[in-house]
Amino acid sequence: MTTVTAAPATRRSTRQWTSALSYLLSGYVYMLTLWFWAIALPVVALIMFIVGQNVDQVTTSGVAFTHHGALWFPFSIAIILSVTYLPIHVANGMTRSSFTKAALAVNFIVGLLNAAIATAALLVEREIYDALGWVHGGNDGSGIPVFNGGVLTYALGLAILFLAGQVSGSLIGISYYRLGGWKGTFLLPLGLLPLAAVGLLGLGQGVQWNPWSWTADIAPWGTVAAVLTLIAAGVAFHVLVRDIPIDSKD
Numbered sequence: 001m002t003t004v005t006a007a008p009a010t011r012r013s014t015r016q017w018t019s020a021l022s023y024l025l026s027g028y029v030y031m032l033t034l035w036f037w038a039i040a041l042p043v044v045a046l047i048m049f050i051v052g053q054n055v056d057q058v059t060t061s062g063v064a065f066t067h068h069g070a071l072w073f074p075f076s077i078a079i080i081l082s083v084t085y086l087p088i089h090v091a092n093g094m095t096r097s098s099f100t101k102a103a104l105a106v107n108f109i110v111g112l113l114n115a116a117i118a119t120a121a122l123l124v125e126r127e128i129y130d131a132l133g134w135v136h137g138g139n140d141g142s143g144i145p146v147f148n149g150g151v152l153t154y155a156l157g158l159a160i161l162f163l164a165g166q167v168s169g170s171l172i173g174i175s176y177y178r179l180g181g182w183k184g185t186f187l188l189p190l191g192l193l194p195l196a197a198v199g200l201l202g203l204g205q206g207v208q209w210n211p212w213s214w215t216a217d218i219a220p221w222g223t224v225a226a227v228l229t230l231i232a233a234g235v236a237f238h239v240l241v242r243d244i245p246i247d248s249k250d
Helices: 002-052 063-091 096-132 151-186 188-200 221-242
Strands: none
Touching: 002 063, 002 096, 063 096, 063 151, 096 151, 096 221, 151 188, 151 221, 188 221
């Protein structure tokens, strides 16, 4: 009798998180990914065309500047999602655990998708730069080529960084919802720790884009520390969500 009743519960739990993931992806992919790149890439192309008409040689990638938007826009939406969607999710009879799985999964998928699109756009841009005799350098002004450490390494660095941004956003949002304004603000540095760890430690100097002008050159230990910090943040998000009280006003 125990075996018979356990199976439907497992299937129901699985359906909950996959249903929530499907709903979140429909919004994330459509609004945060497709629309973002559909707007950003033509704007960059137009700006670089204008710049190219007014300088002798371009030495900086235009697409690389879009990484800021691909990082901070999903970061802000992840904060909003944790605060606004969780009460709706629970009110519809779904478990907090299924929300955790769906939220972390969508962070992972969208991070990879943004990194893949950004890398593909950079590859196309590099071919155009080579044809025009321009230098496909990073946007830090160092003159180092964008893919100095290799295309796959750069893409991996972007994927981990974009994922860290969204995990940080999710962690910050749920901290504010559960702990309130004062405690949430006090713990803000901890919420930003995954993003800081990946950006400042990451894959090493000169091979990974980051939103700051400095990266520690201590790979592979820096990479290991960054990934472990990212995993710890996911666990912390789960712990905060699993028994979180839902405000009746929401």
